[in-house]
Amino acid sequence: MQHIVTILIAILIFCIIVVIHEFGHFIAAKLNRIQVNQFAVGMGPKLLHFQKGETEYSLRLFPVGGFCAMEGEDQSSDNPNAFEKKPVWRRMTVILAGPFMNLVLGFLLIVILLCTAQKVPSLTIARFAETTNAAGETVTAAESERSGLQVGDKIVAIDGSHIFSTSDLIYKLQTTDTETYDITVKRDGKRVTIENVTFHNDNTDGLLDFAVEGKPKNPVTIVSYAAKDTVATAKLIWMSLVELVSGKYGLQDLSGPVGTVSVIEQAASSGDNFLERFQSVINLTIFITVNVGVFNLLPIPGLDGSRFVFLLIEAIRRKPIAKEREALVHFIGMAALFLLMILVTIQDVGRFFQK
Structure with a gap:
């Protein structure tokens, strides 16, 4: 069924x-x-x-x-x-x-x-991952904070590539074959570039070691973010096509209708409730x-x-x-x-x- x-x-x-x-x-x-x-x-x-x-x-x-x-x-x-x-x-x-x-x-x-979301995502860092040390003190668990990023920084570009949305940000971090990044942020109204930033969450061993701010939902924030995320998705697909032509990906990485149905089945079954699956x-x-x-x-x-x-x-x-x-x-x-x-x-x- x-x-x-x-x-x-x-x-x-x-x-x-x-x-x-x-x-x-x-x-x-x-x-x-x-x-x-x-x-x-x-x-x-x-x-x-x-x-x-x-x-x-x-x-x-x-x-x-x-x-x-x-x-x-x-x-x-x-x-x-x-x-x-x-x-x-x-x-x-x-x-x-x-x-x-x-x-x-x-x-x-x-x-x-x-x-359907509670907040509209942004690219502004709200907080970093934290942990407790041997002395019982709360300390950062985020390598990016130790590398120089700060709460309140708005991520503008990674390695010179403009970042439009959180989708763009995640794709860039997950697909770039490097351990350090040059991050351009907007800090106190000025553009600042922090070199050799490393992302690592000591709690999860993953790359995402910070959370972003959520903006209140209203027509302006929704339409603005939707437009940026559409551009980011198109950019992601274009970059994937370029990487396919360049040989980074091969025929074995492609999927047709049958493969897409399999992915849709995974999407339709992921999540704890109907809203998350939707x-x-x-x-x-x-x-x-x-x-x-x-x-x-x-x-x-x-x-x-x-x-x-x-x-x-x-x-x-x-x-x-x-x-x-x-x-x-x-x-x-x-x-x-x-x-x-x-x-x-x-x-x-x-x-x-x-x-």
Whole structure:
């Protein structure tokens, strides 16, 4: 029963993320007066469908995404409202609207999470870990305090990399292959850099040896932190992609839909109560939707980023590239992505049976 619930949650998450992406293309096309022939939720045979104006709306059998089919997107058309007939800048907004909506979804989910929390996190150090020595005195258990950090310091950057949120902070500390850091903080209104800072909690042997202040919840603090955390998540994903290309991570570190379902199951079962499990699933959904948004912006053939590059070339040379050539490039790119997905899925299935 637990596995069935997990699969249903995973399908719902995937469906929402893809539909939101396609809705971004859809609403941008409508705003730019581009004819949308079909907008579908799901794939495969139609279960329900109706026509409203120029667009057929449908609900399909397999809840694994959706699509937005625009007139003149892949084939030539004489329709004045066809995608290809609109100015380049309008087509660019339509292409970018899909990934943008994924980032918006991530932002809104972070807002929801913050509304369920008691306080809004900050980057200001509230207190350090403490312990009791042999004499019964309370002393610091935080190596970072012994390295020069102080209560009230607001962390601004680590090793020159700007820190936007606590997610950014934790990722930086956990993935950097070094024992010491140069920490830039805001102290008494001035920026101060403390060199060779070491993080170590004597009580837990972990890196996190301090706690941050929580700010009162209000629209300003929630929206501000949600925006920063969205940027931090996008930055985290971008850095992971760079590290993947550089060889720090390999194919064995990738996960496809099967692996993601396993992670969702872990998220859905972690926590002592429903609220904690809900927050865990929402956190994972935020990561997935921002991942989809950032990944789609990459100039990989078949993705929105590649389509944007073709439009950029058209804007520069004032002449579109032949649709046949562009279609061939996208076909090759999609074939390569599907092959990668198959390999990753086989790897995920192997891991599943090993467990």
